[in-house]
Amino acid sequence: MAAAIPLSLLVLLLLGPGGWCLAEHPRDSLREELVITPLPSGDVAATFQFRTRWDSELQREGVSHYRLFPKALGQLISKYSLRELHLSFTQGFWRTRYWGPPFLQAPSGAELWVWFQDTVTDVDKSWKELSNVLSGIFCASLNFIDSTNTVTPTASFKPLGLANDTDHYFLRYAVLPREVVCTENLTPWKKLLPCSSKAGLSVLLKADRLFHTSYHSQAVHIRPVCRNARCTSISWELRQTLSVVFDAFITGQGKKDWSLFRMFSRTLTEPCPLASESRVYVDITNYNQDNETLEVHPSPTTTYQDVILGTRKTYAIYDLLDSAMINNSRNLNIQLKWKRPPENGYIHYQPAQDRLQPHLLEMLIQLPANSVTKVSIQFERALLKWTEYTPDPNHGFYVSPSVLSALVPSMVAAKPVDWEESPLFNSLFPVSDGSNYFVRLYTEPLLVNLPTPDFSMPYNVICLTCTVVAVCYGSFYNLLTRTFHIEEPRTGGLAKRLANLIRRARGVPLL
Amino acid sequence: MAVTDSLSRAASTLAAVLLLSFGSVAASHIEDQAEQFFRSGHTNNWAVLVCTSRFWFNYRHVANTLSVYRSVKRLGIPDSHIVLMLADDMACNPRNPKPATVFSHKNMELNVYGDDVEVDYRSYEVTVENFLRVLTGRIPPSTPRSKRLLSDDRSNILIYMTGHGGNGFLKFQDSEEITNIELADAFEQMWQKRRYNELLFIIDTCQGASMYERFYSPNIMALASSQVGEDSLSHQPDPAIGVHLMDRYTFYVLEFLEEINPASQTNMNDLFQVCPKSLCVSTPGHRTDLFQRDPKNVLITDFFGSVRKVEITTETIKLQQDSEIMESSYKEDQMDEELMEPLKYAEQLPVAQIIHQKPKLKDWHPPGGFILGLWALIIMVFFKTYGIKHMKFIF
Numbered sequence: 031m032a033a034a035i036p037l038s039l040l041v042l043l044l045l046g047p048g049g050w051c052l053a054e055h056p057r058d059s060l061r062e063e064l065v066i067t068p069l070p071s072g073d074v075a076a077t078f079q080f081r082t083r084w085d086s087e088l089q090r091e092g093v094s095h096y097r098l099f100p101k102a103l104g105q106l107i108s109k110y111s112l113r114e115l116h117l118s119f120t121q122g123f124w125r126t127r128y129w130g131p132p133f134l135q136a137p138s139g140a141e142l143w144v145w146f147q148d149t150v151t152d153v154d155k156s157w158k159e160l161s162n163v164l165s166g167i168f169c170a171s172l173n174f175i176d177s178t179n180t181v182t183p184t185a186s187f188k189p190l191g192l193a194n195d196t197d198h199y200f201l202r203y204a205v206l207p208r209e210v211v212c213t214e215n216l217t218p219w220k221k222l223l224p225c226s227s228k229a230g231l232s233v234l235l236k237a238d239r240l241f242h243t244s245y246h247s248q249a250v251h252i253r254p255v256c257r258n259a260r261c262t263s264i265s266w267e268l269r270q271t272l273s274v275v276f277d278a279f280i281t282g283q284g285k286k287d288w289s290l291f292r293m294f295s296r297t298l299t300e301p302c303p304l305a306s307e308s309r310v311y312v313d314i315t316n317y318n319q320d321n322e323t324l325e326v327h328p329s330p331t332t333t334y335q336d337v338i339l340g341t342r343k344t345y346a347i348y349d350l351l352d353s354a355m356i357n358n359s360r361n362l363n364i365q366l367k368w369k370r371p372p373e374n375g376y377i378h379y380q381p382a383q384d385r386l387q388p389h390l391l392e393m394l395i396q397l398p399a400n401s402v403t404k405v406s407i408q409f410e411r412a413l414l415k416w417t418e419y420t421p422d423p424n425h426g427f428y429v430s431p432s433v434l435s436a437l438v439p440s441m442v443a444a445k446p447v448d449w450e451e452s453p454l455f456n457s458l459f460p461v462s463d464g465s466n467y468f469v470r471l472y473t474e475p476l477l478v479n480l481p482t483p484d485f486s487m488p489y490n491v492i493c494l495t496c497t498v499v500a501v502c503y504g505s506f507y508n509l510l511t512r513t514f515h516i517e518e519p520r521t522g523g524l525a526k527r528l529a530n531l532i533r534r535a536r537g538v539p540l541l
Numbered sequence: 542m543a544v545t546d547s548l549s550r551a552a553s554t555l556a557a558v559l560l561l562s563f564g565s566v567a568a569s570h571i572e573d574q575a576e577q578f579f580r581s582g583h584t585n586n587w588a589v590l591v592c593t594s595r596f597w598f599n600y601r602h603v604a605n606t607l608s609v610y611r612s613v614k615r616l617g618i619p620d621s622h623i624v625l626m627l628a629d630d631m632a633c634n635p636r637n638p639k640p641a642t643v644f645s646h647k648n649m650e651l652n653v654y655g656d657d658v659e660v661d662y663r664s665y666e667v668t669v670e671n672f673l674r675v676l677t678g679r680i681p682p683s684t685p686r687s688k689r690l691l692s693d694d695r696s697n698i699l700i701y702m703t704g705h706g707g708n709g710f711l712k713f714q715d716s717e718e719i720t721n722i723e724l725a726d727a728f729e730q731m732w733q734k735r736r737y738n739e740l741l742f743i744i745d746t747c748q749g750a751s752m753y754e755r756f757y758s759p760n761i762m763a764l765a766s767s768q769v770g771e772d773s774l775s776h777q778p779d780p781a782i783g784v785h786l787m788d789r790y791t792f793y794v795l796e797f798l799e800e801i802n803p804a805s806q807t808n809m810n811d812l813f814q815v816c817p818k819s820l821c822v823s824t825p826g827h828r829t830d831l832f833q834r835d836p837k838n839v840l841i842t843d844f845f846g847s848v849r850k851v852e853i854t855t856e857t858i859k860l861q862q863d864s865e866i867m868e869s870s871y872k873e874d875q876m877d878e879e880l881m882e883p884l885k886y887a888e889q890l891p892v893a894q895i896i897h898q899k900p901k902l903k904d905w906h907p908p909g910g911f912i913l914g915l916w917a918l919i920i921m922v923f924f925k926t927y928g929i930k931h932m933k934f935i936f
Contacts, residue, residue, distance in 0.1 A: 121633065159683050166685020169659050171666055173684075185895040193887040212633035213641050214660040237656055241633055241640040261883045 058084040058098040060224050061307040062231045065345070068313060068324065068366060071128040072278040072286045073244065076293065078231060080223055080270045085257055087264065098304060099268060100222040102167055103252060107266065110156050113200070114145040114189050117164060118249035119211040121241070122275075131339050134271060136247045140170055140209035145189050146200040157202045169214045171206070180204040191253025192264060211246060213237040219248055222270065230302025230350070231310070234294040235272070245275040289365040297361040301350035308350040312364060315343045327365040388430075411480055419482070429476040439466045583697040583738045586847040587690060588613045588623045591672060593704030595629040595714045600784040601775050603631045604645050605703045605745055605791040607653040612798040613699065616846030624675055624690055626662035628704075628714050638781060645787050645795065649779070661688050669719045676700075677730045694735035699743070699844045703791065706746030708769055709754075725755040732758040739832070741844040745790045747772040750826040762832045762839070764812070766790035767823035774822050789821045803846050809836035 060082050067075045084099040096104055106112065118136035126132070144160065146153055157180065165172035184198050216237055220227045227235055240246060251269040276293050278286060290297055301308040311334065316324045330346030337343075348355060348364060355362060376394035380387075397403050444464035449457045459468045522530075522541075530540045590613070592606035610625055632641050632654045643654040662671060674680045675690050692698055704711055710718040731737055742763040744752050749765030756763065766773040766788065775785035776792045787795075793816040801807060813827050813836070829836050842848050888894075 162683040163685050166661075166687045169661065169663070169687075171664055174665070184898070186890075188887045188889050188891075190889075191886065192884045194884060196887055208664075210630045210633055210664065212630055213654060213656065214658050214663070217657055217659060237641040238639070256884065261885065264884065 057086060058082060060098050060302070060305045062302060062305050063307075063309050063311065064231050064234070065133070065311045066288075066313065066364070066366075068286075068288070068316070069129045069275070073129065073275050074278075074288045074293065074366075075129065075132075075245075075273065075275045077133055078235070078270075078272040080232070082224065082268045083255070083265050084268070085263075085265045098224045099266070103222065103250070103268060106160070106163060107252065110160050111147040111150050112144060112160075112252065113147050113193070113254065114191055115142075115252040116144070116190075116249070117142045117168070117251075118247060119168070119170065119209065119215050120245075120247040121211045122243070122245035122247075124245055124247075124275075129275065132273070133339075134247075134249070134273070136249060137205055137207070139205060139207035140172060141203075141205045142172065142175065143187055143201065143203040145193075146202075148195075148197070148200065150200065153200060153202065161204070168218050170209055172209075174206060175204045179206065189253070190251070191255055191267070192261075211248070212241065216240065216248065219250070219270065219272075222250070224304045225302035229300055230305055230308055231298065232302070233299065234290065234296050236294060236296060239294050240272075240274055243274045244277045245273065247274075248272045286368045287366065290363050297363040298350060299361045305351070310348040310350070310362075310364060311345040312348070312366070313343060314346050315341075325367045327367070328362075411478070413481055413483075416483065416485075419485075423480070423482045423485075426477045426479045429478055431475045432473045434471045434473075436469050436471070437466045438469055440464070582695070583843065584695040585692070586618050586622060586697050586699070586844070587692045588618055588699040588701070589626075589675065589690060590623065591626045591667070591700075591702045591704075593628050593667065593702065593711060593713045597629075597631070597634055597636045598784055599629070599704075600631050600643070600782070601787050602703045603627055603629065604643050604653060604787050606701065607643050607658075608645050608787070608791060608795045609701045609743075609798075610658070611653050611655065612795065612801075613845055616798075616801065616842060617803055617849075618845075618847040620659045621687065622847070623659075624662070624688065625658075625660050626667045626672065626675075627660050628664065628667040630664065636783075644779065644782065645792070649781070659687070665714075667714060669713050669717050669723075672713075672719070673723070673727050676727045676736075678734065678736060690736075692736050695738050696736070697739045697741070697844055698737045699741050701743045701745075702752075703745040703788070706744070706748060706752065708748050709751045711744070711746060711752060721752045721755045724752060725757060728756060728761060729758045732760075739843070743794075745773060745788050749773065753828050756828070756831060759831055760833060761828075762809070762836070763828040765826050766816075766821070768826050771823040790816050790823070790825060793820060798841075798845065801841050801845065803842060803848055805840075805842065807841045809839040809841065812841060 060080065062080045063078070065077045065079075067077070069075055082098050082100075084104075103115075106115070118141045120136040120138050120141075123138055124132045124135045142161065142164070144157065146156060150156055154177070158176065161172045161175040164170075181203050182198060182201055183203055187201060187203060188196055216235070220232065220235055223232050225232055227233060249269075249271045251267075251271070253267055254264045255267045257263045257265040276288075298310070312326055312330070314324060314326055314330070314333070326346055328348075330348065332347045332349075334345045334347055335342065336345075348362065350362070376392075378390070378392040380390040382389045391407065393405070395403065395405075444461065444467065446461060446464065447456055461467065526541060533540055588610075590606050590610050592602045594602040606625070606627060610623065613623060614620070631637060632643050639649065641654065642649070642652045645651050645653045662675075675688070678690065680689060690698075702711060704713070706712060709721045712718050728740065728742075731740075737760070739760045740762070742753060742756075742761060744764070745766040746752075748767060748769050748771065750768045753761075753763035753765060754769075767790075774789050776787045776789045778785045794812075797812065797815045809829075813825075816825055818824050832839075
């Protein structure tokens, strides 16, 4: 009897927390996404984003249970009273002119900007401690951030998350352009992901492929967001982004066909079991059923259209959580193929050999309508041998003009001419069909100023050297080889001098 | 009667003696077992691996350090117990034809950089000051945990240094140097603060033996790749990468360590035999006079591995559910919903607001000591020259 009561109590206790457990829904969620964008220059950009949203008020104490949100960053937020944190590591530069506008660009090196809560009293001290802690987490030299490279912007870098008032006193911004990004920064970044690099999209993150790129940028963004449409409470959002641009010539060997395997040397096998959404978006704006310029394997079942960064774009969606996608073939390897090869049909280049033959470059180009095409060649100036200079070297040296041979479509069809009947000016070039006419144009010759030595210098050098040799060497020679003896000063009148003169002439000793 | 008494007493004493002897034999047997269990007296392992050279042509020093890092990790020492200092970045160097790799064998057989590497001090942080601070523990309070050597008096520490050195010094990044006397003093500080149980010091530089000549603290064993007056040579260049990949001494040490696993019983005498003069061209040296145990009793895994003594138990332990925290967190959820004001996102570029904001006035600070001192001097000189009586004309 007495034992039954504690037993029942025990049972109740055991059921109690279990009961709460069943009623509680998961309070954090993970969404992962990969966007593959073929760029106008033939390269491919891949942008990964891993977003963990945690519905919790971290400012109150007592948070000790971390599930998907990494504990290292959660403790940072509560200890240093952060409102927002943005940290990025980048290698390379996003070339907007060739690649188009980026989703999210970061400066080369390391960039850290942080908004603190209004409850922080000594912002500079918190900033210094925060940068030290982050340098330990991400294995970077962020401890070099101090007052010499920190600023407080007054107008830009407004908070990207929820903010009721923005007193810029609580903002700090620093950039370390000398910071290098390498595998030692990627390893702790990967360890913050819930599925690490074992499942889902993160299996593609292999360092030896990710760093063999023209642009590599990895970032961590933490900010408070609205939990629901009413926006009465806060959720914390952690976004980890990684953007890379694969170069067509380095990794693609000049071909513009891409596949996940060629880019990352891996394929996707299974989704991350902790993710509520796991998708791959491929930009197929150039994909047109009729023209068939770009082909995507496997064929997309769903597409997404929207105005992104000012232009209307279409994306093919591959959902890893969709069982049909993965079950058909145990792995998912998305391939992009360009159907019609682009303009450059023929290039012939014969490099020069010194004093033997010149450069020869021949290209067959199809010029698009209503456009300007520029062809340029870089050259360096070298020094010639002194006998190879012309007598007037300051005039410069000539480079032969370029030749443009073109078939221009004509507005009116011409009929074939009889060479004997027609005037001479119409029979310069043979015409095969009347729809276009042949023309050969030349550019101006180029006059290049080569570095010219000073030809008067040998003469100057000889004069100077001879003077120096004569004065110095001659004096030394005299000093070393002549003997000196003392001569008495001569005393005597004019008569004596005359007599000595005559005696000297006769060869007789003097008086 | 007395005979039986004495006989019984003798028998009892004999029995007692026998019992005692059995007991002592048993005790010494247990002691032997315990002895074997705790042979070396250390409970944890640390490693401090330092590469002190900068620039692409010193690729081999980074490869040296990374190969020791790889062996040490493979044999069980976790990243939290390794302080890795690399003075330059070779893997992602623009001159590296295979980014994110550092090779130790030509034909790119072994990538010692790997996929899971954590460098604690890198690039400009590798200085003599930081190195000595790590060893002695005198670091600024804001240093993160991964950059500290948190060893205690039961720690065995492995210290490996490589770079360019000379007779009595080691060069750090071509701009400063550490002398053998400073190093010996640092180790003595560590001993005084009881920061190590035993220490193994390995150095792979030219004239490396000069660096351990001055040690005077107990329990230190040292190895060097060359004697005073000799140069340590590099092993082999790789035509694709264009530089020498490893130094000879560390190359053969790596080969030796690749055959060690956490259970192996190889001892230090085998490590002393690695790389004889025929292979290394220089004469490796070692110093064991400060070390208390015999090198043949010291296992390689005492320093290079982290062999934990594990005792398996079959009892079960009950874990308690903490019901209070669950309840309070559930309540917290409900409280959150009651915030009245909806929150909003900030406008990214509020042009009107920016144009009309006033620049914040800088806080007024009273004049500093220098200005005050200067004025005091001027006033004092004035009154000394003209006398106090002129004050009435001023006031």
